[in-house]
Amino acid sequence: MNNVTRMLVPALLLLGALGCARPKVVQGTVVAVEEGAHGIVVRDELPPNAELRFDLAEAELNAKPEPGDVVRIAYDEDGTTLRATRVMRLPKPKPPK
Numbered sequence: 001m002n003n004v005t006r007m008l009v010p011a012l013l014l015l016g017a018l019g020c021a022r023p024k025v026v027q028g029t030v031v032a033v034e035e036g037a038h039g040i041v042v043r044d045e046l047p048p049n050a051e052l053r054f055d056l057a058e059a060e061l062n063a064k065p066e067p068g069d070v071v072r073i074a075y076d077e078d079g080t081t082l083r084a085t086r087v088m089r090l091p092k093p094k095p096p097k
Contacts, residue, residue, distance in 0.1 A: 023074040023085055026052060030069045040065060040087070042073065052082060059084035 031051055032041040038057040044050050054073055065071050065087060074086040 023076055025072060025074050027070070027072045027090075028052075030065045030067050030071055032067060033065060040071075040073075040084070042071060045070075054082045054084040054087075056084050056087065060086045061089075062087070063089040065089050 026042065026044050027046075028042040028044045028049075030040060031043050034040065038055060039053055040056055041051055041053050044052060054075055059073075070090045070092070072088045072090060073084050075082050075084045077083075
């Protein structure tokens with residue numbers, strides 16, 4: 001029985017790892033917040049600096065994003081809809097002295 005357990009546990013861990021797709025991540029500046037539609041538009045900081053709209057209906061937020069904030073968003077694609085799973089507002093840099 002012990003040999004079966006030794007073989008079964010790594011196999012289950014491997015299957016679990018293969019079945020867990022990592023969410024995509026984008027970081028950028030908030031362009032607009034759609035209150036009623038539970039949406040947010042973010043300008044990606046990576047070229048070509050696309051403006052992307054994310055659905056926030058089921059997202060976990062660390063703070064309410066406002067236009068001008070820099071955010072990092074973990075998301076999944078559902079067809080043409082980008083569904084945010086987590087939105088992290090990043091701290092604003094301190095001005096130089």
